Amino acid sequence: MSSNHENAPSEGSPRAPERTDLAPNAALIVVDVQRGFEEEEFWGPRDNPAADENIAALIDAWQETGRPVVFVRHDSSQPGSPLRPGYGGNDFKEYVRRRRGQGTGPELLVTKTVNSAFYGTPDLGAWFDEAGIRQIVVIGIQTNMCVETTARMGGNLGYEVLVPLDATHTFDLSGPFGWHRSAAELARATAVTLHGGGFARVVTTAGLLAVCR
Template sequence: MEIEENAALVVIDVQKGFEDEGFWGRRDNPDAEGNMAALLDRWQETGRPVVFVRHDSVRPGSPLETGSEGNAFKDFVEERRGQGRGPELLVTKSVNSAFYGEPDLDAWLKGSGVGQVVVVGIQTNMCNETTARMGGNLGYDVLFALDAMHTFDLAGPFGWTSTAEELTRATAVSLHGGQFARVVTTEDVLKGTSAR
């Protein structure tokens, strides 16, 4: 797999509020943060662009509510902001897709000549999936690094529930099978990058 020299790493909603197990419930993939950090380090070492996306929730009481401690990026992300050799962008949003945030992500990527994006972050089947679908619709080559993200168990209609692992698998099948994105691993992506 070849990762383009200017591929953008889109790091979605890696915020402290997602550590509130009492609110979100059980999560999957305990290796997610380590894999995100490895990709961030590689992007910053190679001077590729990084987009940090923050969810500014407008719902009162949300762990991600604007101005709350949970709204802040997790420490391993915050410590890496501004440390790379390449361009960086901070996008804030209050909906699922990073393409509906401020500033305009699509305009920034196109203005920078970026055609390939790698999606990582939280949650797999929510903001990550929505951003990947929109990216595919907008014509980007979207790589969805499945082991560099996580999600939570979820209750749905009719008394149905799905575990985080089931949701992750369903998201991967929908995105990859539906050709919205290529579902890959952190190792795949790291092998496709090289120092510049």
């Protein structure tokens, strides 16, 4: 498998990412990497084809170093959703399914019906507090939905939040007044909001892999 870790979504010629200090117990939150998101006819065009490879690489790195990993699954309450319980799309993508339970560190499964992983079951904040975790890394699907909401709430709750943008992806979306934005535009907007708004620091997969040891 070829490596795409250095190819973060970018505009123009970005500066080299700042060095990231990674805590020994920094938790990786893997948000909604489920088979239902592969149904392009439902979601529309996506961005960042390297996201899945980068997500897999970060899970591997966290598991190899014994850091905690949280797998989050969205159990949609919408009858026609590809993520609804009892439908095949609710399952994790195969590369995530294979990696569950393979690490030497703590692991947690959180299920949710809303955007934020902090409003899931079991209580993610309580689990972090018990383990003394104050730094979190949020990856997965969708960049501007559950990833962004989880990162925003994490920042509001006082965690140090890191978001490697190239380990996320989203889909084109239409909104009010006939406005339409591509997945790439939405991902950039999330990055600017999170980083510029002080909710999280937007980093790269390569930068995290370089310090995850």
